[in-house]
Amino acid sequence: MDGQMKDDLVEIGCEVRGHGGWQWVSLSDALRLYSSRMKRCQECHGQVRVDKPRPGMAAQLVHYERNSGCSLGDCFDGRRRLHQKPMR
């Protein structure tokens, strides 16, 4: 352990439906402040939920319906596409 926990990753969040549109929030805010709001993926606009962090694992963005065209999903095929049922 060198004590250097460098994190170069772009922060992953999600979008919550609010007054007049969608608003980006971090996953931790989504869990703390917007747990009952409708959420969509910041990339493919498919509906998502946020799973609470567990020991050794960060909070997870989970697509209700998997999208192989989303790099934030678990089955990305390398070609980005909008979700087949995007949330508007």
Ligand SMILES: [Zn+2]
């Ligand atoms: Zn997505």
